[in-house]
Amino acid sequence: MQILSDCHQIKSISQSARRGLRYCVCLVSAVVLASCAEIPADVIQEANRQVANEFLLGPEDVVEVTVWRNQDLSRTITVRPDGMISLPLIGDVQASGLTAAQVGEKISKRLTEYKENPSVSVSVKEINSYYIYLVGEVTRPGKYALKSYATVLQGISLAGGFTQYASKNRMAILRWSASKGSSSERQVRIPVSYDDLISGKGRVGNFTLMSGDTIVVP
Secondary structure, eight states, X not given: OHHHHHHHHHHHHHHHHHHHHHHHHHHHHHHHHHHHHTSOHHHHHHHTOOOOSSOOOOTTOEEEEEETTOTTTOEXXXXXXXXXXXXXXXXXXXXXXXXXHHHXXXXXXXXXXXXXXXXXXXXXXXXXXXXXXXXXXBSSOEEEEOSSOOBHHHHHHHTTSBOTTOOGGGEEEXXXXXXXXXXXXXXXXEEEOHHHHHHSOSSSOSOBOOTTOEEEEO
């Protein structure tokens, strides 16, 4: 009788353990689903924002301005932190956020005040404005200047991958984005899960990084 009683107690404990395990699994699943559902639509839209088809100039890029038959106006210039370049006669010209061809058009238009039918070409000599940051539990955190676009996974690989303490499914990308209807910028936090990036099943995929993005690995 004692043996039967002990067996009954063990069976009861086993059933309780199974119920507890099922409860934990359901709770974890609910938390995961809730966290996915909590990602605002504008954050997902920001993550999926397409990069420009043509390279847009930015601070520290080096361009060569050539004015046909005018060596005094032709020169190699670095885009300043305020996004401007300076030329004789016309002064400051906006370069940041524009293609080289668009900058050439702006210079040509400004030069028409001093020169009839000026022919201007602008070419990119050095790309220095596209860079990303990696902080936290990566092998080599820091600033990385890139010559071509990179995705989140490519950015992590540049830093040598994760450390053994990394919480790979709790990453975030911090990005400064222009506020709607305003010239000011706001910081957007894009949550990223490494497992989702690998599987391709998450709401946020392996998107292309914008210049100035910071990958945070807790």
